Amino acid sequence: MMDTASMSKQPTFVAPINNGLLGASRNVWESTLAAFLLPLMAILFFGGCSNSVGETSRVYKLTDERGRTVTFPSDYRGRKLVVSYIYTHCPDVCIVTTTGLEKARKQLAKSDDVTFVSITLDPRRDDTTALRQYAELRGIDTKNWHFLTGPESTVDSLLDEMSLVRRRSFIEQSQTGGELYFIDHDDPVVLWDRKGEIRARFKGTELNPDDVSQAINELP
Protein backbone atom coordinates (compact mmCIF):
# COMPACT_ATOMS: atom_id res chain seq x y z
CA MET A 1 0.00 0.00 0.00
CA MET A 2 1.27 3.45 -0.90
CA ASP A 3 1.69 5.89 1.91
CA THR A 4 1.15 9.64 2.00
CA ALA A 5 4.84 10.43 1.62
CA SER A 6 5.21 8.77 -1.78
CA MET A 7 2.05 10.53 -2.98
CA SER A 8 3.21 13.96 -1.97
CA LYS A 9 6.64 13.47 -3.55
CA GLN A 10 5.05 12.45 -6.82
CA PRO A 11 5.46 15.68 -8.85
CA THR A 12 9.22 15.90 -8.28
CA PHE A 13 9.48 12.17 -8.88
CA VAL A 14 7.70 12.16 -12.25
CA ALA A 15 9.43 15.05 -14.00
CA PRO A 16 13.06 13.82 -14.30
CA ILE A 17 11.97 10.34 -15.39
CA ASN A 18 9.93 11.82 -18.22
CA ASN A 19 12.99 13.73 -19.43
CA GLY A 20 15.05 10.57 -19.31
CA LEU A 21 12.56 8.65 -21.42
CA LEU A 22 12.39 11.35 -24.05
CA GLY A 23 16.19 11.71 -24.27
CA ALA A 24 18.02 10.15 -27.28
CA SER A 25 20.78 8.36 -25.41
CA ARG A 26 19.79 5.67 -23.00
CA ASN A 27 21.83 3.00 -21.30
CA VAL A 28 20.69 -0.40 -20.11
CA TRP A 29 20.25 0.73 -16.55
CA GLU A 30 17.99 3.55 -17.69
CA SER A 31 15.85 1.22 -19.80
CA THR A 32 15.46 -1.19 -16.92
CA LEU A 33 14.56 1.63 -14.64
CA ALA A 34 12.10 2.96 -17.18
CA ALA A 35 10.53 -0.44 -17.74
CA PHE A 36 10.01 -0.76 -14.04
CA LEU A 37 9.01 2.78 -13.29
CA LEU A 38 6.73 3.51 -16.21
CA PRO A 39 3.92 1.20 -15.07
CA LEU A 40 4.45 2.41 -11.52
CA MET A 41 4.20 6.01 -12.67
CA ALA A 42 1.06 5.21 -14.60
CA ILE A 43 -0.47 3.61 -11.54
CA LEU A 44 0.51 6.53 -9.37
CA PHE A 45 -0.55 9.12 -11.88
CA PHE A 46 -3.81 7.68 -13.13
CA GLY A 47 -4.67 5.98 -9.90
CA GLY A 48 -3.76 8.80 -7.61
CA CYS A 49 -4.28 12.06 -9.42
CA SER A 50 -6.87 11.85 -12.14
CA ASN A 51 -9.67 10.55 -9.96
CA SER A 52 -12.68 12.70 -9.34
CA VAL A 53 -14.35 12.96 -5.96
CA GLY A 54 -15.24 9.61 -4.52
CA GLU A 55 -13.24 7.17 -6.65
CA THR A 56 -10.39 5.14 -5.32
CA SER A 57 -8.01 2.66 -6.84
CA ARG A 58 -6.12 1.77 -3.69
CA VAL A 59 -7.06 0.09 -0.46
CA TYR A 60 -6.89 1.49 3.04
CA LYS A 61 -6.75 -0.35 6.35
CA LEU A 62 -9.31 1.36 8.56
CA THR A 63 -11.26 0.58 11.72
CA ASP A 64 -15.01 0.73 12.16
CA GLU A 65 -16.99 2.03 15.16
CA ARG A 66 -16.71 -1.36 16.85
CA GLY A 67 -12.96 -1.59 16.40
CA ARG A 68 -13.13 -4.11 13.58
CA THR A 69 -10.58 -3.82 10.78
CA VAL A 70 -12.01 -2.79 7.44
CA THR A 71 -10.14 -2.80 4.15
CA PHE A 72 -11.67 0.05 2.27
CA PRO A 73 -13.12 -0.17 -0.28
CA SER A 74 -12.43 -3.81 -1.24
CA ASP A 75 -14.37 -5.24 1.75
CA TYR A 76 -17.50 -3.64 0.32
CA ARG A 77 -17.27 -4.97 -3.24
CA GLY A 78 -20.43 -6.82 -4.17
CA ARG A 79 -22.59 -4.43 -2.17
CA LYS A 80 -24.13 -1.09 -2.95
CA LEU A 81 -22.15 1.51 -1.04
CA VAL A 82 -23.09 5.01 0.12
CA VAL A 83 -20.01 6.97 1.21
CA SER A 84 -20.14 10.18 3.23
CA TYR A 85 -17.72 12.18 5.36
CA ILE A 86 -18.23 13.39 8.91
CA TYR A 87 -16.41 14.24 12.11
CA THR A 88 -17.81 14.07 15.61
CA HIS A 89 -16.96 17.68 16.51
CA CYS A 90 -19.04 18.76 13.51
CA PRO A 91 -22.06 20.54 14.91
CA ASP A 92 -24.24 21.17 11.91
CA VAL A 93 -23.24 20.14 8.38
CA CYS A 94 -22.35 16.52 9.11
CA ILE A 95 -25.51 16.10 11.11
CA VAL A 96 -27.66 17.38 8.27
CA THR A 97 -25.95 14.86 5.98
CA THR A 98 -26.20 11.98 8.46
CA THR A 99 -29.86 12.69 9.24
CA GLY A 100 -30.73 12.90 5.53
CA LEU A 101 -29.00 9.59 4.84
CA GLU A 102 -30.73 7.91 7.77
CA LYS A 103 -34.05 9.00 6.33
CA ALA A 104 -33.07 7.71 2.88
CA ARG A 105 -32.02 4.39 4.41
CA LYS A 106 -35.39 3.95 6.09
CA GLN A 107 -37.11 4.41 2.72
CA LEU A 108 -35.15 1.69 0.93
CA ALA A 109 -37.14 -1.08 -0.70
CA LYS A 110 -34.40 -3.53 0.25
CA SER A 111 -31.62 -2.52 2.60
CA ASP A 112 -29.63 -5.67 3.34
CA ASP A 113 -27.42 -5.34 0.26
CA VAL A 114 -26.56 -1.68 0.92
CA THR A 115 -23.81 -0.45 3.23
CA PHE A 116 -23.51 3.12 4.38
CA VAL A 117 -20.00 4.25 5.21
CA SER A 118 -19.15 7.50 6.97
CA ILE A 119 -15.45 8.26 6.96
CA THR A 120 -14.06 10.66 9.55
CA LEU A 121 -12.49 13.93 8.45
CA ASP A 122 -10.78 14.14 11.84
CA PRO A 123 -8.83 10.92 12.53
CA ARG A 124 -6.80 12.75 15.20
CA ARG A 125 -9.79 13.03 17.55
CA ASP A 126 -12.29 10.54 16.15
CA ASP A 127 -11.41 7.21 17.62
CA THR A 128 -13.59 4.12 17.55
CA THR A 129 -15.39 5.13 20.76
CA ALA A 130 -16.25 8.62 19.52
CA LEU A 131 -17.68 7.24 16.29
CA ARG A 132 -19.71 4.60 18.11
CA GLN A 133 -21.15 7.26 20.44
CA TYR A 134 -21.91 9.49 17.47
CA ALA A 135 -24.03 6.69 15.99
CA GLU A 136 -25.61 5.59 19.25
CA LEU A 137 -26.69 9.07 20.35
CA ARG A 138 -28.54 9.40 17.06
CA GLY A 139 -30.12 5.98 17.28
CA ILE A 140 -28.36 4.78 14.12
CA ASP A 141 -28.33 1.01 13.67
CA THR A 142 -24.72 0.30 12.69
CA LYS A 143 -25.37 -3.17 11.24
CA ASN A 144 -25.06 -1.80 7.73
CA TRP A 145 -23.70 1.63 8.50
CA HIS A 146 -20.03 1.77 9.34
CA PHE A 147 -18.20 4.74 10.78
CA LEU A 148 -14.56 4.51 9.76
CA THR A 149 -11.40 5.94 11.20
CA GLY A 150 -7.74 4.93 11.15
CA PRO A 151 -4.20 6.23 11.46
CA GLU A 152 -4.07 9.91 10.55
CA SER A 153 -1.76 9.31 7.59
CA THR A 154 -4.00 6.58 6.15
CA VAL A 155 -7.21 8.57 6.49
CA ASP A 156 -5.53 11.70 5.15
CA SER A 157 -4.26 9.93 2.05
CA LEU A 158 -7.69 8.41 1.48
CA LEU A 159 -9.32 11.84 1.78
CA ASP A 160 -6.67 13.29 -0.53
CA GLU A 161 -7.30 10.59 -3.09
CA MET A 162 -11.01 11.36 -2.91
CA SER A 163 -10.10 15.01 -3.61
CA LEU A 164 -11.91 16.01 -0.47
CA VAL A 165 -11.12 19.64 0.30
CA ARG A 166 -10.85 20.37 3.98
CA ARG A 167 -9.08 22.82 6.24
CA ARG A 168 -8.67 23.05 9.98
CA SER A 169 -10.18 26.27 11.21
CA PHE A 170 -12.00 28.17 13.89
CA ILE A 171 -9.60 27.34 16.66
CA GLU A 172 -10.85 28.14 20.14
CA GLN A 173 -9.18 27.99 23.47
CA SER A 174 -10.87 25.16 25.33
CA GLN A 175 -11.99 25.48 28.95
CA THR A 176 -9.45 22.86 29.91
CA GLY A 177 -6.62 24.79 28.28
CA GLY A 178 -6.46 22.62 25.20
CA GLU A 179 -7.21 23.48 21.63
CA LEU A 180 -10.68 23.15 20.19
CA TYR A 181 -10.74 23.18 16.41
CA PHE A 182 -13.23 22.61 13.66
CA ILE A 183 -12.80 21.57 10.06
CA ASP A 184 -14.12 23.41 7.03
CA HIS A 185 -14.99 20.79 4.48
CA ASP A 186 -16.87 19.79 1.37
CA ASP A 187 -19.94 17.57 1.89
CA PRO A 188 -20.15 14.99 -0.91
CA VAL A 189 -22.19 11.80 -0.69
CA VAL A 190 -21.26 9.22 -3.30
CA LEU A 191 -23.15 6.12 -4.38
CA TRP A 192 -21.01 3.22 -5.64
CA ASP A 193 -22.40 0.14 -7.33
CA ARG A 194 -21.43 -3.44 -6.50
CA LYS A 195 -18.39 -3.26 -8.79
CA GLY A 196 -17.11 -0.08 -7.22
CA GLU A 197 -18.23 2.22 -10.04
CA ILE A 198 -19.57 5.60 -9.06
CA ARG A 199 -23.22 5.90 -10.00
CA ALA A 200 -24.46 9.06 -8.28
CA ARG A 201 -23.26 12.03 -6.27
CA PHE A 202 -25.17 14.21 -3.87
CA LYS A 203 -24.41 17.26 -1.80
CA GLY A 204 -24.86 16.21 1.81
CA THR A 205 -26.36 19.43 3.11
CA GLU A 206 -28.81 19.74 0.20
CA LEU A 207 -29.61 16.09 0.01
CA ASN A 208 -33.15 14.98 -0.76
CA PRO A 209 -33.61 11.58 0.96
CA ASP A 210 -36.12 10.53 -1.73
CA ASP A 211 -33.52 11.04 -4.49
CA VAL A 212 -30.93 9.03 -2.60
CA SER A 213 -33.21 6.10 -1.81
CA GLN A 214 -34.47 6.07 -5.40
CA ALA A 215 -30.94 6.04 -6.80
CA ILE A 216 -30.04 3.13 -4.49
CA ASN A 217 -33.22 1.22 -5.33
CA GLU A 218 -32.58 1.60 -9.06
CA LEU A 219 -29.09 0.12 -8.88
CA PRO A 220 -28.98 -3.56 -9.89
Added chain:
Amino acid sequence: MNYRNRQGWSLRLGLPLLALLAACAAPEQPQLHPTGGIRITGMWGTPGIAGRVSAAYGTITNHGTEPDSLVAISSPAAPLIEVHQMVEQDGMLRMRGMKLPVAIAPGDSLAMAPGGTHLMLMELHQSLKLGDSITLHLSFAHAGKQEVRFQIGNEQNRPQN
Protein backbone atom coordinates in the same frame (compact mmCIF):
# COMPACT_ATOMS: atom_id res chain seq x y z
CA MET B 1 -60.41 54.74 7.59
CA ASN B 2 -58.81 52.16 5.33
CA TYR B 3 -57.91 48.58 6.17
CA ARG B 4 -54.29 49.33 6.86
CA ASN B 5 -55.13 51.98 9.42
CA ARG B 6 -57.66 49.81 11.13
CA GLN B 7 -55.08 47.06 11.35
CA GLY B 8 -52.57 49.57 12.68
CA TRP B 9 -55.01 50.59 15.36
CA SER B 10 -55.80 47.09 16.41
CA LEU B 11 -52.12 46.25 16.50
CA ARG B 12 -51.27 49.28 18.56
CA LEU B 13 -54.06 48.63 21.02
CA GLY B 14 -54.00 44.88 20.80
CA LEU B 15 -50.36 44.16 21.50
CA PRO B 16 -50.07 45.97 24.85
CA LEU B 17 -53.47 44.55 25.79
CA LEU B 18 -52.31 41.05 24.92
CA ALA B 19 -49.11 41.62 26.83
CA LEU B 20 -51.11 42.77 29.85
CA LEU B 21 -53.42 39.78 29.59
CA ALA B 22 -50.49 37.44 29.25
CA ALA B 23 -48.81 39.02 32.22
CA CYS B 24 -51.99 38.61 34.30
CA ALA B 25 -52.70 35.10 33.14
CA ALA B 26 -49.21 33.81 33.73
CA PRO B 27 -47.46 35.91 36.33
CA GLU B 28 -44.85 33.23 36.93
CA GLN B 29 -43.64 33.38 33.34
CA PRO B 30 -40.48 35.48 33.10
CA GLN B 31 -40.55 35.59 29.26
CA LEU B 32 -42.30 38.96 28.99
CA HIS B 33 -40.10 41.57 30.51
CA PRO B 34 -41.90 44.95 30.76
CA THR B 35 -39.35 46.68 28.52
CA GLY B 36 -38.79 43.91 26.01
CA GLY B 37 -40.85 41.89 23.56
CA ILE B 38 -38.45 39.03 22.98
CA ARG B 39 -40.07 35.70 22.26
CA ILE B 40 -38.11 32.46 21.86
CA THR B 41 -39.88 29.70 19.96
CA GLY B 42 -39.29 26.28 18.41
CA MET B 43 -36.07 25.53 20.24
CA TRP B 44 -34.47 22.10 19.78
CA GLY B 45 -30.96 20.73 19.99
CA THR B 46 -28.89 18.03 18.35
CA PRO B 47 -27.30 15.03 20.09
CA GLY B 48 -23.71 15.48 21.19
CA ILE B 49 -20.91 13.56 22.87
CA ALA B 50 -19.62 14.59 26.31
CA GLY B 51 -16.67 16.94 25.86
CA ARG B 52 -17.72 17.64 22.27
CA VAL B 53 -20.40 19.74 20.67
CA SER B 54 -24.10 20.13 20.10
CA ALA B 55 -26.08 22.71 18.12
CA ALA B 56 -29.32 24.40 19.18
CA TYR B 57 -31.88 25.90 16.82
CA GLY B 58 -35.03 27.97 17.08
CA THR B 59 -36.28 31.50 16.54
CA ILE B 60 -35.80 34.60 18.66
CA THR B 61 -38.25 37.31 17.69
CA ASN B 62 -38.39 40.88 18.86
CA HIS B 63 -42.11 41.68 19.17
CA GLY B 64 -41.31 44.92 20.94
CA THR B 65 -41.04 48.45 19.61
CA GLU B 66 -37.40 48.98 20.64
CA PRO B 67 -34.27 47.35 19.26
CA ASP B 68 -32.93 44.60 21.50
CA SER B 69 -29.86 42.43 21.43
CA LEU B 70 -28.70 39.05 22.61
CA VAL B 71 -25.83 39.80 24.96
CA ALA B 72 -25.02 36.52 26.70
CA ILE B 73 -25.78 32.80 26.54
CA SER B 74 -25.19 30.23 29.24
CA SER B 75 -26.32 26.75 30.10
CA PRO B 76 -25.73 24.11 32.75
CA ALA B 77 -25.12 21.76 29.81
CA ALA B 78 -21.96 23.39 28.44
CA PRO B 79 -19.34 25.92 29.59
CA LEU B 80 -18.88 27.53 26.20
CA ILE B 81 -21.75 28.67 23.96
CA GLU B 82 -21.52 30.86 20.87
CA VAL B 83 -23.64 31.97 17.94
CA HIS B 84 -22.28 30.48 14.71
CA GLN B 85 -23.16 30.81 11.09
CA MET B 86 -22.44 28.37 8.26
CA VAL B 87 -21.15 29.93 5.07
CA GLU B 88 -20.03 28.32 1.83
CA GLN B 89 -16.57 29.43 0.75
CA ASP B 90 -13.92 27.95 -1.58
CA GLY B 91 -16.06 24.84 -2.10
CA MET B 92 -16.17 24.22 1.63
CA LEU B 93 -18.69 24.80 4.35
CA ARG B 94 -17.20 27.07 6.94
CA MET B 95 -18.38 27.89 10.41
CA ARG B 96 -18.08 31.53 11.37
CA GLY B 97 -18.53 32.96 14.84
CA MET B 98 -20.93 35.86 15.36
CA LYS B 99 -19.81 38.24 18.06
CA LEU B 100 -22.20 39.12 20.84
CA PRO B 101 -24.20 41.28 21.14
CA VAL B 102 -26.38 40.18 18.23
CA ALA B 103 -28.90 42.94 17.52
CA ILE B 104 -32.53 42.11 16.80
CA ALA B 105 -34.55 45.05 15.41
CA PRO B 106 -38.24 45.47 16.30
CA GLY B 107 -40.26 43.00 14.26
CA ASP B 108 -37.13 41.08 13.29
CA SER B 109 -36.06 37.57 14.18
CA LEU B 110 -32.88 35.67 14.65
CA ALA B 111 -33.82 32.44 12.90
CA MET B 112 -31.57 29.49 13.62
CA ALA B 113 -31.83 26.33 11.52
CA PRO B 114 -29.51 23.57 10.25
CA GLY B 115 -27.17 24.78 7.54
CA GLY B 116 -27.59 28.39 8.65
CA THR B 117 -27.21 29.89 12.08
CA HIS B 118 -26.93 27.86 15.27
CA LEU B 119 -26.14 28.20 18.92
CA MET B 120 -23.04 26.12 19.44
CA LEU B 121 -22.67 24.31 22.74
CA MET B 122 -19.03 23.33 23.17
CA GLU B 123 -17.31 20.95 25.58
CA LEU B 124 -20.58 19.43 26.74
CA HIS B 125 -20.59 18.36 30.38
CA GLN B 126 -22.58 15.25 29.47
CA SER B 127 -23.59 13.45 26.34
CA LEU B 128 -26.94 14.53 24.92
CA LYS B 129 -29.05 11.87 23.26
CA LEU B 130 -32.41 11.95 21.49
CA GLY B 131 -35.16 12.78 23.97
CA ASP B 132 -32.91 14.48 26.57
CA SER B 133 -33.76 18.01 27.68
CA ILE B 134 -31.44 20.94 28.28
CA THR B 135 -31.83 24.49 29.60
CA LEU B 136 -30.41 27.65 28.05
CA HIS B 137 -30.27 31.12 29.55
CA LEU B 138 -30.38 33.85 26.96
CA SER B 139 -29.74 37.40 28.18
CA PHE B 140 -31.01 40.40 26.25
CA ALA B 141 -30.07 44.04 26.69
CA HIS B 142 -33.72 45.02 27.30
CA ALA B 143 -35.72 41.85 27.74
CA GLY B 144 -33.36 40.57 30.41
CA LYS B 145 -32.47 36.98 31.11
CA GLN B 146 -34.78 34.37 29.68
CA GLU B 147 -34.77 30.67 30.30
CA VAL B 148 -35.69 28.10 27.71
CA ARG B 149 -35.88 24.38 28.20
CA PHE B 150 -36.04 22.16 25.16
CA GLN B 151 -35.47 18.67 23.82
CA ILE B 152 -32.74 17.01 21.84
CA GLY B 153 -34.03 15.75 18.52
CA ASN B 154 -33.11 15.61 14.87
CA GLU B 155 -34.01 17.51 11.78
CA GLN B 156 -36.65 15.08 10.62
CA ASN B 157 -38.22 14.73 14.00
CA ARG B 158 -38.05 18.08 15.69
CA PRO B 159 -39.35 18.09 19.22
CA GLN B 160 -42.04 20.67 19.92
CA ASN B 161 -41.75 22.89 22.95
